[in-house]
Amino acid sequence: MDAVVKSLSDRRERDATAPARPSREEAEAAVRTLIQWAGDDPDREGLLDTPRRVTAAYDEFFRGYRDDVAAVLDRTFEEVSGYSDMVLVRDIPFYSHCEHHIVPFIGKAYIAYYPSKGVVGLSKLARLVDVFARRLQTQENLTAQVVQAMEDYLHPRGAAVLFEAEHQCMSLRGVQKAGVSTVTSQFTGVFKDNPAEQVRFMTMIRGTR
Template sequence: MDARLKPLTATPVASAPVNRPTREQAEAAVRTLIAWAGDDPGREGLLETPARVAKAYGELFAGYDQDAGEVLSKTFKEVGGYDDLVLVRDIPFYAHCEHHMVPFFGKAHIAYLPHDGVVGLSKLSRLVDVYARRLQTQETMTAQIIDAINENLGPRGAAVMLEAEHMCMTMRGVKAHDVKTITHRFTGVFAEDRVEQDRFFAMVRGR
């Protein structure tokens, strides 16, 4: 089988909502980690760090409070009969690996063949952000994005590709620099037609 036709595994079923600790408990956990790392959480430079980290986490992981269906809920049907490929490429994203909780970042490329209208282009960027702002793996994030497009837009086909650099490989472990991980998934017409796949790759590369 052509590697580009190999499907990813299904998106894992979401677990039950967790009971979130209080802000005070979160800050206490940060102080514990600072001490475990070997520093003094009571010294001047670190006194306000737990509060800053808790606030930053609220932004970095805001995706848990966002709904992909709501982001894609509004579509436009008056598009002059346009039914060809819609591609938004080079969407920047910043996510955190669920294994080490360090960043991975890169670009997302999303394409779909409309069936009954189109979605605002900015919504595809917001969709990426919904899933990037959660603890993630790149493979799961790829599947979640395309599943959301299929479930909410019902296109004739969709294609998603992510290119990312993982700091868990750069900062620790093998310390491999300038290594990119690429994942992609096709559904509908894109999964069935090699020509459409090649057209997607060519447009992503600007040819």
């Protein structure tokens, strides 16, 4: 119940401070302006429907702003026959968009935790990644948000999160270095307090494929 109340409070606070969302027509007009700024004619045949397609794509790319973390992590299962060791979900594919250039960064996430009272459905951890990835992000912020959500709603004895991604803002522009990956990680609880647990986590995510 506390998690649900917190989620509702956080959502009300976020909604109160967020700027008013433009209409779809205004969003499509903005896309037309960007097409013209790029040097093309938004009225030519191949681009006539592009503003509608782009706004529809943005609805999908950034649906995380409308997702509710509490709804994703709302149920745990306590009938696990006394299981209390590490739970690890690895190789979770994700994509997000760099908040500096609004171009994608794409990679995989690895999540582990030591349950306290019960375990959450494994698909929920993959969905949790999507909630925060489907927003304008930095990889560092994305990593911290996933860890904090696990702390707030699952109350584990410890959590470990690692993201590895290639950033198109680095591959396609600027230094234009394709194939470079960025790794971020964060640990709480037993993972933070015991370096051996961090080693175990890294060994398990890099283990035999």
